[in-house]
Amino acid sequence: MEKLENFLSSKLLPISQKLQQNKVLAALMEGFIRTSPITLGIALITIVGNFPVPGWTDYLTKIGIYPHVEAITNGATGVFSIYVVYSLAYSYAKQLGTNERNAALISLASFIMLMPQTISTIVVENGKNVDQVISGLRLDYLGGQGLFIGMITALLVTRFYAFLTKKNIMVKLPDSVPPMVTQSLAPAFVVTIIFVLVFILRVLFGLTASGSVFQFFIDVINAPLNSLVASPLSIIIIMELLAVLWFFGIHNAVLQGPLGAISMTMVVSNIAAFQQGQALPYLVPSVIYMGMYASGFMGFVTFFMIRSKSAKMKQLGKLSFIPSIFNITEPIMFGMPIILNPIFFIPQVFTQLIAGFVTWGLTTTILPVHLNPTMSLLPWTTPTFVKMPFSGGLNYTIIMVISMLIGIVMWYPFIKIADKKEYELELEAEKAKKQATDSQVVQAEIQA
Incomplete structure (x- = not known):
């Protein structure tokens, strides 16, 4: 294992750093x-x-608590794209050396402008159900479904804002005007240009069958998969596509x-057959699904992090451990981050693929499974190591x-590589801090 770690370190770290x-x-x-x-703070609630105990959610609903749980969850993860757009635009603007707050706010505004702002619903008029369109923003696009479009919007708008700003297309204000007011009003022309382009983009996608850039993206991703049926x-x-896209x-x-x-086809058909004492029609695909799911269990990743040398990874591992047990992976996916981190490309993309084919081979040869499909109805927060033994x-x-x-x-060798890198960065930062402190002490002694 040590030889593998050294080999990967020598090959991966230079690529990652570059x-x-x-x-x-x-x-x-x-x-x-x-x-x-945000993802760490919402984990406990x-x-x-959604504690994996039968009837727990129903009980919380009965006493009027669960709607508030949903409200808190939606306020964090349900509109997560908003936080990503602002944070990403702010970080990118800092990299480009332009005004971070302006870029972040303009990016966020552009993101919402591109979003569908009407929702189709049904209202009751004179005792009849009537279709009606109301104004509103869908949480789907503010949350996970809008995340990728939000990232692209933040990057493009911030880059264009920085480009136009460097062209000095700015409102000139006298020096007597307070800096805060100047920074707010100076980019008026730049923002106008950006919003006009956003308007044109919105109109163009509005002319498509999808109706918006958000739905267009989802339709393009879903199109080749919609014809698939439940099979191994x-x-x-x-x-595997989920792992790659994530x-x-x-x-x-x-x-x-x-x-x-x-998944609903598999669950409903399997339960119906199980209740009638028949063979499960989707036994093998269901087993493969859970086998791949088990390989993506992040509890052991956070355990390795807790035992790492890096203070950052150690602390993040401690904070993410309990959420990961209950299948809440966002803290580690965004906190490490695993997303778009070159070091973690191989384990993130290939782990479940390998597990899928291994599970397929085992369940059709030496390890046939007698599955109780009703266990699939357990809450999504049920730990994998509890759900699978009880299911089969x-x-x-x-x-x-x-x-x-x-x-x-x-995952283990790549966690070790990341830990080594983070630990070296922390040692360098500590050394630089010590040198700065020593320099200040010397200057103070000279002045004295």
């Missing part, structure tokens, strides 16, 4: 890290509100159409352990 010198990648990593307090290969394709910051919610259709007994548990071991083997 890539991270890129202003866009540097801004993306900083932007995501700055949003981590999310876990308590289709499950592997979709789960690495690039495209949230799983974008694929909720085809994934939801396939010993063989399913063995498959779970093998899948998790694949995840451990895939």
